[in-house]
Amino acid sequence: MSGVLAAHNITKAFPGVVALDDVSLELEAGEVHALIGENGAGKSTLISILSGATRPDAGQLFVRGQPVTIDSPATAKRYGITTIFQELSIQPWLDVTANVVLGNEPHLPGARQLLSASNAEAVARAALDRLGAHEISTGTPASRLSTGQKQLVEIARALTLGAPVIIMDEPTSSLPMRDTDRLLEIVAQLRDEGTTIVYISHRLDEVKKIADRVTVLRGGRNVATRPVGSTTTGQMIEQMTGRQVDNLYPPRSESVGEVVLRVEGLTRRNVFEDVSFEVRAGEILGVAGLIGAGRTEVMRAIYGADPLDAGRVELDGKPLSIRSPRDAISAGIAYLPEDRKDQGLVLLLSSRENMVMSTLDRFSPGGLLRGRRIRSVTTEVGRTLGVRGSLDRAVANLSGGNQQKVVIAKGLISNARVLIFDEPTRGVDVGAKYEVYTLIQELAAGGAAIILVSSELPEIMNVAHRVVVMSAGRIHAEYDHPDFSESRILSAAFAAFASTESAGVT
Amino acid sequence: MRATQTRTSSGPPVNTTTTSVGGIARQLKNLDLRQVGLPLVVVAMIVGFAFRSDVFMTTTNFQNVGLQAAALACVAFGQTFVLLTAGIDLSVGSTVALVSVVSAMGMRDHGVLVGLLFGLVAGLAVGVVNSLVITRLRVAPFIATLAMLSIAAGLALNMSGGTPVVGLPSEFTSLAYRRILGVPLPVIIALLVLVTAYGVLRVTRLGRYIYATGGNAEAARLSGINVRATTVSAYMVCSLLATFGGFILTARVASGQPTLGGDLALQSVAAVVLGGVSLFGGRGTVLGVAVGVIFVSILTNGLNLLNVSSYTQLMVIGAAMILAIAWDQYLSRKWRTRGDPG
Numbered sequence: 067m068s069g070v071l072a073a074h075n076i077t078k079a080f081p082g083v084v085a086l087d088d089v090s091l092e093l094e095a096g097e098v099h100a101l102i103g104e105n106g107a108g109k110s111t112l113i114s115i116l117s118g119a120t121r122p123d124a125g126q127l128f129v130r131g132q133p134v135t136i137d138s139p140a141t142a143k144r145y146g147i148t149t150i151f152q153e154l155s156i157q158p159w160l161d162v163t164a165n166v167v168l169g170n171e172p173h174l175p176g177a178r179q180l181l182s183a184s185n186a187e188a189v190a191r192a193a194l195d196r197l198g199a200h201e202i203s204t205g206t207p208a209s210r211l212s213t214g215q216k217q218l219v220e221i222a223r224a225l226t227l228g229a230p231v232i233i234m235d236e237p238t239s240s241l242p243m244r245d246t247d248r249l250l251e252i253v254a255q256l257r258d259e260g261t262t263i264v265y266i267s268h269r270l271d272e273v274k275k276i277a278d279r280v281t282v283l284r285g286g287r288n289v290a291t292r293p294v295g296s297t298t299t300g301q302m303i304e305q306m307t308g309r310q311v312d313n314l315y316p317p318r319s320e321s322v323g324e325v326v327l328r329v330e331g332l333t334r335r336n337v338f339e340d341v342s343f344e345v346r347a348g349e350i351l352g353v354a355g356l357i358g359a360g361r362t363e364v365m366r367a368i369y370g371a372d373p374l375d376a377g378r379v380e381l382d383g384k385p386l387s388i389r390s391p392r393d394a395i396s397a398g399i400a401y402l403p404e405d406r407k408d409q410g411l412v413l414l415l416s417s418r419e420n421m422v423m424s425t426l427d428r429f430s431p432g433g434l435l436r437g438r439r440i441r442s443v444t445t446e447v448g449r450t451l452g453v454r455g456s457l458d459r460a461v462a463n464l465s466g467g468n469q470q471k472v473v474i475a476k477g478l479i480s481n482a483r484v485l486i487f488d489e490p491t492r493g494v495d496v497g498a499k500y501e502v503y504t505l506i507q508e509l510a511a512g513g514a515a516i517i518l519v520s521s522e523l524p525e526i527m528n529v530a531h532r533v534v535v536m537s538a539g540r541i542h543a544e545y546d547h548p549d550f551s552e553s554r555i556l557s558a559a560f561a562a563f564a565s566t567e568s569a570g571v572t
Numbered sequence: 573m574r575a576t577q578t579r580t581s582s583g584p585p586v587n588t589t590t591t592s593v594g595g596i597a598r599q600l601k602n603l604d605l606r607q608v609g610l611p612l613v614v615v616a617m618i619v620g621f622a623f624r625s626d627v628f629m630t631t632t633n634f635q636n637v638g639l640q641a642a643a644l645a646c647v648a649f650g651q652t653f654v655l656l657t658a659g660i661d662l663s664v665g666s667t668v669a670l671v672s673v674v675s676a677m678g679m680r681d682h683g684v685l686v687g688l689l690f691g692l693v694a695g696l697a698v699g700v701v702n703s704l705v706i707t708r709l710r711v712a713p714f715i716a717t718l719a720m721l722s723i724a725a726g727l728a729l730n731m732s733g734g735t736p737v738v739g740l741p742s743e744f745t746s747l748a749y750r751r752i753l754g755v756p757l758p759v760i761i762a763l764l765v766l767v768t769a770y771g772v773l774r775v776t777r778l779g780r781y782i783y784a785t786g787g788n789a790e791a792a793r794l795s796g797i798n799v800r801a802t803t804v805s806a807y808m809v810c811s812l813l814a815t816f817g818g819f820i821l822t823a824r825v826a827s828g829q830p831t832l833g834g835d836l837a838l839q840s841v842a843a844v845v846l847g848g849v850s851l852f853g854g855r856g857t858v859l860g861v862a863v864g865v866i867f868v869s870i871l872t873n874g875l876n877l878l879n880v881s882s883y884t885q886l887m888v889i890g891a892a893m894i895l896a897i898a899w900d901q902y903l904s905r906k907w908r909t910r911g912d913p914g
Contacts, residue, residue: 408790433777
């Protein structure tokens, strides 16, 4: 038992489900240990046990070989275990310094209640500098930081605690590409300085790049722990899903027809400018770019959720005037938002209720809901999409992939001819991703015009027929399917930041 | 601690409204403790009071409780609509006072029908102002209706000169004591309101929009729902039902009272929350609220019979609210850990 932190034979059951079943994990000093698995595999439960948020039913934790009981996050902190959750615990109204030293404020000598502002500032500055975050000024209100910067503040907080173990829960899931690279460098640096990092991620390419060892959980069991060097992405996926995965992507649909949606000169001041593109029936148009490039904002404006300052939207060659999502829906445009839980679904309502949410008019002539019709339509769509789980229960109970299917069902029921998918596979299991891609291809094959906004390059390159790349609010390049390449798309995505010379891709 | 505690984490597996016959069987199967807890307490309370007081279990007393509960019920059902949209209406008590004064003056001078019409206009005017201030000026509901509480109360006092408006036609005041098959008319009105409100929330488009708006306003908007219009409807329904409550109370006291309904804001929110409606919106039913109303009314009545002072009653109701919400929090914590195993 030489590890910094070890968990032996951990079991944890919740009513109706065994979240962890006899799981053991050993963490060595100075390693990056990736923890992967599908949603519901037990990753969250395991880290919440390691971080003191949940107590196991059985099993034992060890810190440096000594058996310990970690019964609260405060205890975990004492043992030097810090967790950076996906939903960052930043206090938006406090400044950077206050956030970095939160819970560990330097005080004046002999007076625990009197904070020492200068010490706090020095501590925060030192921690940020150690991360190379020189551009973050300590006096800035945290609300003004980007997501990536907020994450650095949290890491800086862990550093001030001198935590030998840092657990990171999907740290890159909402980070722009550049910040992702920076985060990976910092993780490597911390590792080299002797910190142990538990790295939870859905992105296997990152795991391959950064981790020393990887543990795969499936159905609450530890399926394998091995050095990353001796495993392949394919093997990891097989272990996560428990079945052979031959293809990550279904074949592209083939029947591309007439132009359905054409937008010209879309502009929203300070957000995006002069955006023009078209999508054909049966075509999947990928929209690539860094987070913050304005992709989501353009889509929301087309959908009428945000105002436009200038530009035209045409459907089948006829100009449209869309002032609200309602107008867009009746014109046949559906938008499937990137954030299912905050924008796509009403979690407390059932799957059925969510599916017909945008088309209730059709199901309630005279204002009275037609329960039987709603039932039959949603049952049929649920079957078509393969939604697993009861349609009558709150949609919150479904897995990420199934929730995404409910969002897609909304689009299907509205008979939309243009479907805008914004990050459709974020938080969706590897196995369920394939199903989502298949659905998208089938919709395209059925004649729908599809826009796919995605930050995952492999997804864009393997699903879309054509891709436009946005950078800093403008479209910087457009490529057809055989001409895609990761480096081309990336350089266009960075075009607005690079010299004018390398931006010359059109 | 995670930053988000309440709404975005996967909530309790509420068995939501499906409109089919088979739904009842499913509901029974998924019955959660929140739905049986309060009815059990009510039954226990009835048994307790029956032992302690001779008059409690008499028909007359129950008619009395019903009469007292009827106005609160109307107001609480209206409050339910607002709370479901994640709002709150603190002005219901003053609305009742305003309606009472205005309708009494109308009746005294122009007859019953005109008086009722005046009252209706006054009550709905409060709703219009609330809705506009909240949806157009974007003032938070708590503040907007708190201000309206003050404005409507001041208006009622001004119009009446601070004294009761008397001289109401007896054909109106007698309505409060009319009985149909032994059931007081106000109780029948409250029951009709209950059935209608239940139907509206369960099987109409408006009802579904109200749940969606309160459950997740952004998702509702992106679904093409007119969130603003839905919010307006909820406040209008609330004011309309507060107006009904005002009529019932005015008939009972046979005068226009500028101080009527002072406790109603507190009691209606208490009944609604006790009845299982979430303060964060999107969850709860009007049936639960009915149980909440019965709870508050029986508690008040029983304590009266036991000669507990009305001052002490205020304390008891406050304590009951805290207990009910703490219990609700405890249950949702249990559900949350259960619903979030990954």
